[in-house]
Amino acid sequence: MKAVLLARVSTQEQEEGHSPEAQLERLKDYAKRRDLEVIKSFRIIESSTRGERKEFKEMIEYIKSQKETIALVADAVDRVQRSFKESVLLDELRRQEKVSLHFLREGIVLDKDANSRDIMMWDFAVMGAKTYVLAISDNVKRSIEFKIKNGEWIGPAPVGYLNADTETGKKDVIKDPVRASLIRKTFELHSTGNYSLNQLAKIMREKGLTNSTPLEKPASRTFIDYILKNPFYYGEMRIKGQLYKHKYEPIITKWLFDKCEKVRQSWHKKPFKHGSKSFTFKGLIKCAYCGCTISSDRKKDKYTYLFCTQHRGKCGALRVREEVVSEQIKDVLKTLIMPEKNLLEFKEHLRTTNESEYEFHKEAVKEIMAKVGTIKLRRKEAYFDKLDKRITIDEYDNYDKEFQLDQDKLEVDLTMHTKADKEFYIAISYLADIGTRAHELYESSKQEQKSKLLNFMFSNLKLEGKKLVFNLKRPFDVMAELSKTSNWLPVVYELRDWFRNNRKLSFDF
Helix, strand or coil: CEEEEEEEECCHHHHHHHCHHHHHHHHHHHHHHCCCEEEEEEEEECCCCCCCCHHHHHHHHHHHHCCCCEEEEECCHHHHCCCCHHHHHHHHHHHCCCEEEEECCCCEEECCCCCHHHHHHHHHHHHHHHHHHHHHHHHHHHHHHHHHHCCCCCCCCCCCEEEEECCCCCEEEEECCCCHHHHHHHHHHHHCCCCCHHHHHHHHHHCCCECCCCCCCECCHHHHHHHHCCHHHHCEEEECCEEEECCCCCCCCHHHHHHHHHHHCCCCCCCCCCCCCCCCCCCCCEECCCCCEEEEEEECCCEEEEEECCCCCCCCCCCEEHHHHHHHHHHHHHCCCCCHHHHHHHHHHHHHHHHHHHHHHHHHHHHHHHHHHHHHHHHHHHHHHHHCCCCCHHHHHHHHHHHHHHHHHHHHHHHHHHHCCHHHHHHHHHHHHHHHCHHHHHHHCCHHHHHHHHHHHEEEEEEECCEEEEEECCCHHHHHHHCCCCCCHHHHHHHHHHHHCCCCCCCCC
16 A cells, blocks of 8 residues: 655744654654555644644645555654544545555554544544643643733833843843833824824934834834834733733833823824814815815805815816805704703713612722732731741742732722712713704804814715715714604613713813
């Protein structure tokens, strides 16, 4: 019978220590003893659990292309597979007499006449290989969780830091003596609000800021944006969307990071100059035909017209008086007026719900405070254990770090509960007033305030001929429905759930 030999290792690193050559030597000796004619040897370097296993598939296709049964000879089951996904394929080829499987370590030979005991032994070997992989995965996860809990970074150091080895051989993250000051300068310049990301990237390129890859590419706009959003620089590491305190020396303060965050969100950014004329709808409306921005222009210092810029060519859009569009806005805002009775019931419901939830928050805070007290007591006991030499200084440091991380997490939870939903009920009540008085606010406001109000309440504004097409933003679309129904309680719950997920809403208009 003709035979194909398989020697597999997972990575280049394993290749050096696992010796595929030694595998092949054993397989050749086996083939010789069993009088098998070796027609091809496959030396595969790939994982058996990740990726598409291209080399493995190439070997299978080669075996299927042969006109007779081929003996697939491997050092062990785990050299062929570490999961059951290949079992279906291999078993089907075995039944079709395309392949017979030979596993040296387990002493298993599976051909078309294999009995149930041999197949069961194969399944057990696959299960053992899979269990080994899962155990390694669990160990890796535990190791990563331990590192995160101790404030250790688990990947390549961010730009501004370097991965380094300590005297004891442990991995560490230290400040980059060249880039750290440039990172700080990036934040300082951005905090002024005087520079766009493109301008900032140009300045930092001129100062010599590059990434930390071997190519050391100069700073780009995307690169600067990544830096400004990375909390690692003030002392926290973001892992799968969660923030954890790290133990490394910060490059900037949390205050500077927050200030840059406000600038990035245009809270304190200096306005761009758009000319001396001010228009209510400037930059808010798109053309429904071509998607270009609808611009505004005033004629004879009396009439304001809206028109498509037609940067993409003529599209058939009309030139429309601003008053025509403004009247449509007013008509929409009038629909948000909630009957006084419903508005009072709405606020009363918010108030009573607040009272009913007070006991829950009270108990939650009490429980958190008890846990914080327990941790403080344990830290104190560990300190005395160190003084009495019942534990080593290293053990004490590890305990203390663990206690500190647990305490920090509880104090964050305490802050969230202390703030609680009180601000929510105040804010959503205020939001109801805004929606109800929106028409009045729009009529009495100056152009700048009108623009802010429209931007706050509307989205996807488009001009289709003389007709304004739009969507009301949450929660105003819900409030529009609230004004049409007497059964408003389900809508209130929807408003509440929406606002709880949008606590950072700004009423700046």
